[in-house]
Structures are given as structure tokens and as C-alpha cells.
Amino acid sequence: MVGYKFCEKLRNVSTDYQLIVYGEEPRPAYDRVHLSSYFSGSSVDDLLLAPSSWYKGNDIELFTGELVVSIDRTSRTITTHIGRKDHYDYLVLATGSSAFVPNIEGVDRNGVFVYRTIEDLNQIIQYGKTIKKVAVMGGGLLGLEAAKAMLDLELETHVIEFASRLMPRQIDEDASAILAGKLSKLGITIHTNKATTKINGNGKLESISFSDSTSLPIDMLVISAGIRPRDELAKSSGLATHPRGGIIIDEHTRTNDEHIFAIGEAAVYNNMVYGLVAPGYEMAEVAVRQITGTAARPFLGYDMSTKLKLIGVDVGSFGDPFGELNNTVPLVWIDKRNGIYKRLNISEDGKYLLGGILIGDASQYNLFHQMVVNKMPLPSEPESLLLGTKGKSEEGAGVKSLPDTAQICSCENVTKGQLVCEIVEKQITTVDGLKKSTKACTGCGGCTPMVNDILKVTLESLGHKVKKTICEHFDFTRQELYDLIKVKSVKTFDGLLDLHGQGDGCEVCKPVVASLLASIWNEPIVTQSTIQDTNDRFLANIQRGGTYSVVPRIAGGEITPEKLIAIGRVAEKYKLYTKITGGQRIDLFGAKVEQLPAIWEELIEEGFESGHAYGKALRTVKSCVGSSWCRFGVQDSVAYAIFIENRYKGLRAPHKIKGGVSGCIRECAEAQSKDFGVIATEKGWNLYVCGNGGSRPQHAKLLVNDVDIDTCTKLIDRFLMFYIKTADPLTRTATWLNKMEGGLDYLKEVLINDSLGIGQQLETEMQELIANYECEWKKVVESPELRAQFKHFVNSEEADSTLVFAEVRGQKNPTNWKA
Amino acid sequence: MTEQLNDLKTHTSEEVDNIKIWFKAAREDQFPENGGACVKYKNLQIAVFNFSNRKEWYASQNLCPHKMQMSLSRGMIGSVEGEPKVACPFHKKTFSLRNGQCLNAEEEKISVFPVKVEDGFVYIGFTQ
Numbered sequence: 029m030v031g032y033k034f035c036e037k038l039r040n041v042s043t044d045y046q047l048i049v050y051g052e053e054p055r056p057a058y059d060r061v062h063l064s065s066y067f068s069g070s071s072v073d074d075l076l077l078a079p080s081s082w083y084k085g086n087d088i089e090l091f092t093g094e095l096v097v098s099i100d101r102t103s104r105t106i107t108t109h110i111g112r113k114d115h116y117d118y119l120v121l122a123t124g125s126s127a128f129v130p131n132i133e134g135v136d137r138n139g140v141f142v143y144r145t146i147e148d149l150n151q152i153i154q155y156g157k158t159i160k161k162v163a164v165m166g167g168g169l170l171g172l173e174a175a176k177a178m179l180d181l182e183l184e185t186h187v188i189e190f191a192s193r194l195m196p197r198q199i200d201e202d203a204s205a206i207l208a209g210k211l212s213k214l215g216i217t218i219h220t221n222k223a224t225t226k227i228n229g230n231g232k233l234e235s236i237s238f239s240d241s242t243s244l245p246i247d248m249l250v251i252s253a254g255i256r257p258r259d260e261l262a263k264s265s266g267l268a269t270h271p272r273g274g275i276i277i278d279e280h281t282r283t284n285d286e287h288i289f290a291i292g293e294a295a296v297y298n299n300m301v302y303g304l305v306a307p308g309y310e311m312a313e314v315a316v317r318q319i320t321g322t323a324a325r326p327f328l329g330y331d332m333s334t335k336l337k338l339i340g341v342d343v344g345s346f347g348d349p350f351g352e353l354n355n356t357v358p359l360v361w362i363d364k365r366n367g368i369y370k371r372l373n374i375s376e377d378g379k380y381l382l383g384g385i386l387i388g389d390a391s392q393y394n395l396f397h398q399m400v401v402n403k404m405p406l407p408s409e410p411e412s413l414l415l416g417t418k419g420k421s422e423e424g425a426g427v428k429s430l431p432d433t434a435q436i437c438s439c440e441n442v443t444k445g446q447l448v449c450e451i452v453e454k455q456i457t458t459v460d461g462l463k464k465s466t467k468a469c470t471g472c473g474g475c476t477p478m479v480n481d482i483l484k485v486t487l488e489s490l491g492h493k494v495k496k497t498i499c500e501h502f503d504f505t506r507q508e509l510y511d512l513i514k515v516k517s518v519k520t521f522d523g524l525l526d527l528h529g530q531g532d533g534c535e536v537c538k539p540v541v542a543s544l545l546a547s548i549w550n551e552p553i554v555t556q557s558t559i560q561d562t563n564d565r566f567l568a569n570i571q572r573g574g575t576y577s578v579v580p581r582i583a584g585g586e587i588t589p590e591k592l593i594a595i596g597r598v599a600e601k602y603k604l605y606t607k608i609t610g611g612q613r614i615d616l617f618g619a620k621v622e623q624l625p626a627i628w629e630e631l632i633e634e635g636f637e638s639g640h641a642y643g644k645a646l647r648t649v650k651s652c653v654g655s656s657w658c659r660f661g662v663q664d665s666v667a668y669a670i671f672i673e674n675r676y677k678g679l680r681a682p683h684k685i686k687g688g689v690s691g692c693i694r695e696c697a698e699a700q701s702k703d704f705g706v707i708a709t710e711k712g713w714n715l716y717v718c719g720n721g722g723s724r725p726q727h728a729k730l731l732v733n734d735v736d737i738d739t740c741t742k743l744i745d746r747f748l749m750f751y752i753k754t755a756d757p758l759t760r761t762a763t764w765l766n767k768m769e770g771g772l773d774y775l776k777e778v779l780i781n782d783s784l785g786i787g788q789q790l791e792t793e794m795q796e797l798i799a800n801y802e803c804e805w806k807k808v809v810e811s812p813e814l815r816a817q818f819k820h821f822v823n824s825e826e827a828d829s830t831l832v833f834a835e836v837r838g839q840k841n842p843t844n845w846k847a
Numbered sequence: 848m849t850e851q852l853n854d855l856k857t858h859t860s861e862e863v864d865n866i867k868i869w870f871k872a873a874r875e876d877q878f879p880e881n882g883g884a885c886v887k888y889k890n891l892q893i894a895v896f897n898f899s900n901r902k903e904w905y906a907s908q909n910l911c912p913h914k915m916q917m918s919l920s921r922g923m924i925g926s927v928e929g930e931p932k933v934a935c936p937f938h939k940k941t942f943s944l945r946n947g948q949c950l951n952a953e954e955e956k957i958s959v960f961p962v963k964v965e966d967g968f969v970y971i972g973f974t975q
Contacts, residue, residue, distance in 0.1 A: 078953070082953065085955075460951075500928065522881075525900075531925075531926050531929065532881075532898065532900055532901060532924075532926040533881075533925045533926075534923070534926065534934070535925060535934035535939055535941065537925075538923050538925065539923070557879065557882070558880065558881050558882030558883075558924075559881075559923070561923070561936070562921045562922065562923075562936030563936075565921065566921070570921075570937065572914075572916075573916070574916050574917050574918055817879065820885055821884075821885050821886065821887045822872070822873045822877050822884040822885060822895070823872050823877075824887045826887065828892070828917055830892075830917050
């Protein structure tokens with residue numbers, strides 16, 4: 029990462045230098061900070077800091093998979109493992125670090141891994157498929173990241189820490205206890221004060237023993253117990269290295285050879301290895317300035333403050349977190365009920381904040397950190413910082429008091445003054461604009477909320493009104509557009525653009541308006557196909573390679589044997605890959621665009637209709653088998669699921685909506701993870717709302733209990749309609765509720781007690797939408813004009829010849845992204 | 848197949864002055880309003896966009912350089928500060944249809960081609 033940053037910074041200053049990069053790993057530099065996202069779906073490509081083409085485009089020669097094995101400092105030549113020799117004027121060692129593996133008996137056993145490179149991760153993923161229980165050795169920052177990855181692999185996860193607390197470099201005992209409490213709720217078992225003495229097993233790993241004579245049975249061990257700088261090349265070349273590892277550098281990142289620099293985790297400055305990305309980037313800047321002879325900026329150590337989200341838990345540690353370096357008085361707030369810990373170390377005279385720790389709620393981190401870095405005076409009652417009302421307004425106000433020199437983005441070293449200047453002078457009005465012009469927020473992203481606040485406060489000071497408008501083409505919020513469309517009976521995108529917009533529209537406002545038109549009038553979306561996202565335009569889901577997948581509706585997951593056979597027959601005929609979805613349906617993949625109408629026609633003949641899997645619309649209502657078969661069931665959950673799925677089918681919303689109905693308290697339909705979920709009780713039904721799965725799962729909240737079936741349906745009508753009318757674009761119900769002022773109590777007031785007096789109206793509007801439902805597939809199948817739009821070329825009947833498939837486990841699959 | 852993709856990717860944008868061939872692609876009304884469709888020319892796939900509101904036409908390569916997908920003709924079109932653009936349906940990378948520059952990421956440029964409409968037919972200009 030640091031090596032890549034060096035290239036980027038050098039090329040920003042000058043294109044006069046020939047720049048050659050040698051890397052041992054088989055691919056260009058990638059983002060190790062977000063390595064754990066590899067386990068939750070990111071691909072190697074997503075993790076790359078820049079594709080190979082970037083190096084080419086910037087005139088940088090890149091040799092991957094090639095390890096430099098020796099340096100001849102007299103002739104200034106390096107030699108790689110395949111014998112290639114290259115001359116240098118300056119050599120920058122950004123060799124990074126490797127995982128530290130403690131010398132414990134059995135550490136070479138099968139099933140012991142380190143957590144460092146993509147190759148390590150691939151091995152862990154492979155091995156993880158065969159086992160159930162894993163321990164991560166090391167409860168530091170990286171160890172906890174690794175534990176999160178193990179949770180993503182759905183393994184029983186343990187964390188072993190030698191010290192008496194988690195993250196011993198960043199947080200204190202009380203903070204660790206709160207963090208450990210939060211992590212164990214998520215399913216991670218924490219063991220502190222455990223010195224591992226032996227790794228046992230016979231061939232494969234079976235357990236680990238500790239010095240206190242206890243042991244823990246496990247199938248896999250992931251070691252994340254610290255890093256060791258990669259200094260072997262420096263050592264063998266006679267460069268000065270530190271006894272504990274690392275290449276010794278001066279304040280200009282030079283080694284004891286004036287032609288050789290070392291940056292990042294491989295380097296030691298003032299007896300310290302800086303194992304974070306921000307100081308590494310700063311070293312890259314220092315080295316670039318030395319080599320190009322631009323104004324020198326010495327590296328004088330670095331603030332190791334850090335804020336991160338560990339497995340969904342905020343953790344912040346800033347300045348002097350333990351109050352050890354100065355005479356300080358701590359102010360501490362511990363809230364065990366909500367799992368929040370805040371510690372501020374105040375100077376003895378009560379004037380300055382010198383450091384602190386935040387767990388569970390780090391929303392004030394940026395403000396506190398800036399107060400430390402800029403030595404800003406504390407308010408007369410510093411405890412108000414902890415006890416004062418929390419919330420955005422306060423934080424927004426907080427950035428006002430920051431000096432212009434305050435560093436906001438530490439990865440790219442962007443100050444408040446620079447950001448304000450961009451906003452005022454260059455009239456930049458969006459965070460994206462600021463990202464482009466200053467690179468702020470493009471590293472770890474941690475400063476985004478603060479950049480947002482600075483933007484808001486600065487725009488307000490310039491007299492701009494700050495509103496969440498859709499894009500440059502509509503100066504309205506989604507909710508305002510909803511009302512405009514309804515009141516003025518607007519039926520088309522062009523109509524709305526003429527009346528209330530400007531320009532041509534874009535990929536942001538078109539689908540928003542398309543969704544609004546569908547939510548208000550429920551007219552077939554195929555009549556305005558080019559304002560739809562591609563999935564809605566072709567009524568199917570675009571997949572890798574450019575083919576589409578087809579999901580017929582199987583309400584409640586109930587299907588007859590005849591219909592199952594029919595799906596199989598269609599899949600066989602059109603050579604489609606088939607897979608059962610998470611929503612109790614069957615997905616048919618690999619259909620070419622010109623095949624779609626014929627596939628639908630056959631499915632419709634067999635009694636199927638569109639499942640709207642492609643739309644921001646109702647997807648499925650999942651059910652368990654309920655009282656009709658199950659010996660525990662108390663109500664007929666299948667019948668009710670089918671009823672509500674058919675009631676809301678085709679309903680378009682700001683985002684996709686899913687439902688679930690369980691026949692008893694055992695909750696086999698997982699209704700509490702849905703946007704609306706119903707669970708049968710002895711007396712009736714419990715209705716839950718605003719849950720979701722996805723990247724940030726959230727349980728649904730109980731809206732009412734023990735209501736009869738008609739009341740339940742009426743409340744779902746009101747709930748969905750209220751969501752459709754008021755949510756921001758692409759906001760799921762969980763986020764909608766999280767942002768709602770007054771939260772669940774307010775929602776209950778509106779839906780149950782009808783505090784706004786709109787209950788009847790919501791029900792009527794829902795009734796109109798239901799009455800207007802039509803199957804979109806049928807619409808296309810029956811219209812020769814619409815059918816004609818389903819082909820790859822406008823001037824040829826040929827199919828796209830670039831589509832290529834490979835056979836995997838007896839079915840066809842698309843070939844990989846990019847060759 | 849890869850060769851074909853690479854051919855297309857490196858295909859350079861055509862200058863209006865050097866056009867040797869005006870390829871008659873299809874009738875004007877075969878292209879959706881304010882949207883795109885794909886035209887086959889020799890071994891190339893060309894995305895043609897009908898900005899009916901502006902009464903303008905644009906053409907570009909159909910290949911999105913981000914993940915090498917033949918997809919741009921199915922993307923939504925629009926403008927940013929007046930600049931006509933297309934958004935790839937896969938990951939919403941947007942490209943200027945005037946100069947092919949990627950507008951919201953650091954992706955390679957796409958090739959663009961001149962378009963003219965005569966007697967109800969759409970023609971795309973090529974140098975070869």
C-alpha cells in the first residue's frame with residue numbers, strides 16, 4: 029500500500045523519473061486495511077488499489093511475482109529471484125512486514141494459518157469449509173479483524189489474548205471489558221490472560237494448551253499476534269537494522285545508504301515501527317520530496333490515534349489514551365446497558381484534552397481527536413462533552429470551532445482550511461466533489477462524516493440551503509417529488525422533467541422517478557423502459573457476462589410437483605443454470621436477452637408470473653410449513669404468507685422489500701430478519717417491522733402483538749405505504765426507521781393510533797395499487813412491439829458472440845470477470 | 848474472444864474528418880427514445896444512443912472497460928452539467944459520450960464514433 033502511495037505521489041509531482049516496481053506477490057498492491065471484506069464478498073479486484081492498467085497509464089513498469097533477492101550497493105544494482113538485474117539511482121524499500129509467528133510447539137501443524145496476504149486468506153477459506161471451530165491468536169486490532177472474518181465464514185470463533193485485555197496498545201481494562209461484552213453478544217468467545225504453550229494434534233489440529241494448564245479444543249488456529257518488518261534484504265545488503273527488526277531510517281526516511289530509502293512497516297524511526305497506513309503514507313510523501321528535491325518535510329513520528337468499526341462496534345483511541353505520558357485526570361463514562369465506554373484524559377489544570385478512549389459510540393472521535401491535536405481549550409465544564417446531548421447538530425457545530433490547520437483526513441493529509449477553500453473558491457457542493465479535488469476520504473474513509481459536516485457548515489455559512497436533493501436535475505427530495513407527481517398527476521419522466529426539472533436526467537434520478545411513478549400509479553413500467561435500471565428495463569436480473577436470470581413467483585415457497593417439473597423442463601430446454609434462492613424460489617440463470625420473452629411465455633403457460641426479483645419491489649414472503657403439517661405450528665403460516673405475497677406482488681418501493689411468516693415462536697421462516705415479519709401466537713399474530721439481512725443485519729422490531737389476521741394485514745398496508753411515501757431513495761426499511769425522528773414509538777403512533785390522521789388514506793392508496801397489478805412479463809409476451817426490444821443487436825438477429833460459459837458441477841457458469 | 852475484446856478496447860476514436868465509411872445501421876425509430884441499442888459492424892459492437900430530448904445522437908464502443916462487459920448500450924443515458932453520458936448497468940461507471948472519458952472513476956477511455964441521421968436512417972462513421 030505504501031509502495032503504491034509512493035508511486036502515486038511521485039507521479040503527481042513529476043513524470044520525469046523512470047519508475048520501476050518489483051513486488052513479490054502475484055498481483056499489484058492491494059488494500060490490506062479492508063482485508064476482512066474479502067470474506068464478506070469483496071473480490072481481489074475490489075481490493076486492488078489500482079489495476080495494472082493504472083501503472084501502465086502512469087508510465088510505471090510493474091513486475092509482480094518477482095522477489096528482489098540482493099542489492100549490490102556499490103554498483104547500485106538489484107537482482108531478482110529469476111536473475112533479472114536492474115540499475116537504480118534511488119531505491120525505495122517498501123517491503124512491509126510479515127506476520128509474527130511465535131515459537132510454540134506444534135506451530136507447523138496442519139490447520140495453523142497466519143492472516144496477512146490474499147494467499148493466506150484463500151487457504152483459510154478453503155480449510156474453513158471443512159471445520160467448525162476456530163481460534164484467533166491475538167486480540168489486537170488485526171486479530172479482531174481476523175475474528176470478524178471467521179464469523180463471516182460462519183465458524184464458532186474464539187479469540188486468545190496473552191495480555192489481560194483486548195487491544196492492549198489502544199484501550200484500557202474497562203474499555204476492553206465493554207468491548208468483550210459486545211463481541212461475545214455477536215458470538216465471539218474472548219479468552220484473555222492466556223499464554224499458549226502447545227498446539228496439539230495428530231496430523232491435523234485438535235486443541236491448544238495454555239500455561240494455566242487449561243486447553244481449548246479447536247479445528248483451526250489463525251495467528252495474528254503482531255508483525256515483523258521485512259528487513260532480510262536490507263540486512264543481507266549491510267543496511268543498518270534494528271535489533272528487534274526493521275530498517276533504521278532518519279527523519280527523511282533515508283537508510284544509512286544515501287541512495288536507499290525505507291518506508292512503511294518495514295522501517296524503524298526512533299525505535300518505533302509504525303504499523304498503521306497513515307504514517308506509512310506520510311513516509312511516502314517525505315521520500316518523494318527527498319528524491320525530487322521539493323521542499324523537505326521531515327518525518328517526526330506520527331500520532332497513532334485510530335478509529336475503526338470492529339465487527340460493527342465503534343472503537344476509538346486518540347492522543348494519550350492511558351493518560352500515562354502527562355499528569356492527567358480521567359473523566360470516565362461507563363454505560364454497561366448499552367455497551368458504551370468513554371474516557372477523556374484532561375490536563376491537571378482542566379484546560380486541555382490530552383487523549384482518550386471511546387467504545388460503542390465513537391461519533392465524537394473526530395472532534396475529540398482534533399481538540400487534542402490542535403490544543404483547543406476545553407469548555408469550563410469538560411464533563412459536558414460526555415454528558416451533553418449527543419447527535420449530529422452538535423458535531424456539526426463542533427467543526428466550526430476547528431482551526432483551518434486542523435488535519436481532517438489523516439491518510440491524505442487534508443486540512444480543514446483546504447476543504448473550506450475548495451468549497452468557497454471552487455464552489456464544490458458535494459462530498460464526491462471534495463473527494464475528487466482533495467482525495468480526502470479516499471483512504472480509510474474514516475473522515476467522511478467530518479468532511480460532510482464541514483461541507484454542510486460551510487455551505488450554510490455561504491447562505492446555501494442544504495437539502496437532500498436527488499441530483500443536479502431535480503432540486504427536490506424524493507418525498508417532495510412524490511407529492512408533486514401525485515398532485516399534478518404526472519405520468520412520465522419527461523413530463524416531470526419539463527415541469528420541475530432541468531437538463532436530461534441521469535442514472536440517479538431516472539430510476540428514482542421510475543420507482544415513484546410505479547409506486548403512485550402502478551402502470552406497467554415497460555412503457556418507459558429507458559428510465560429503468562437495466563434489470564427493470566429487461567424485467568430480469570443482469571448477471572456476470574451480460575446474461576440475465578429469471579425468477580418466477582412461487583408465493584410463500586409453495587409449489588406443486590407439476591410446476592416444479594415445468595420449471596425444470598424450461599431450464600433444460602434453454603440450458604439455464606438453476607439454483608434455489610434464499611427466498612424459497614428458483615432462479616434460472618444464463619438466459620440471453622433475446623431468449624427472455626420465449627422463456628416467460630412458456631412459464632406463463634405453466635401458470636407462473638413474474639417474481640419481480642429484478643425490481644426495487646416486493647420480492648418474497650418466506651414461510652415455514654405451519655400448523656397444516658408441523659406438530660408445533662399454531663396458525664396456518666403458509667396460507668397467510670401466500671395471501672400477503674399475492675396482495676403486495678409487483679408493489680414498487682424505495683428499495684426491495686421482503687416478508688416472512690412463521691407458524692410458531694420457533695420462527696423457522698426467519699420473519700424477524702424481514703422488512704415485515706409475522707409470527708403466529710396462540711391468540712393471533714405478532715407483527716414485526718423494519719428488519720433486514722444484508723451487510724448490516726438488523727432484527728425487526730415488534731409493532732403489535734396478538735392481533736387478528738385482518739388487523740395485521742391492515743397494519744402492513746399502512747406500514748408499507750407510509751414507507752413508500754416517506755423514505756429516501758434506495759433506503760431499506762431498517763435504515764428508514766433508524767433515521768426516523770422519534771423512532772419506533774413514532775411509527776407506532778402513526779400506524780396504530782393514526783396520530784397523523786392518514787391511516788384511511790394509506791389503506792385506500794394501497795388498495796388502488798393492488799387493483800392495478802398486472803404481470804409485466806405477460807405484457808411483453810403479448811406485445812410484438814415490446815418483444816422486438818429484446819435482442820442484442822438492433823441491426824442483426826445474431827446473439828452476442830462474446831458470451832462464453834464454462835461447465836461447473838454439471839451446470840453452465842459464466843467465465844470470470846476480466847481475463 | 849479475448850482478442851476480439853482487446854481489439855475493440857484499443858480501437859481508437861474516429862475523427863470526423865477522416866471518416867471513410869458511413870455505416871447504415873438501422874432505422875431511426877428502431878432505437879428507443881432517450882436510450883441506447885447495440886449495432887453490429889464487422890466484428891465490432893457499437894452502442895448507439897438516441898438523446899431524443901436534445902435531438903442528438905452518440906455512439907461508443909459497447910464494451911465497458913471496468914469489467915470488460917458488453918453492456919454500455921443497455922445503460923441509462925443522461926447528462927452531467929450538460930455533458931452527455933452513459934452509465935454502465937453493471938457498476939454504474941459513467942462515461943462522457945463526447946470524448947469517452949470516464950467521469951466517476953479512473954477507468955480507461957472508451958472509443959466514441961460520429962453519428963448522423965439521414966432520411967430516417969442512422970449512420971455511424973468509421974475510418975475503416
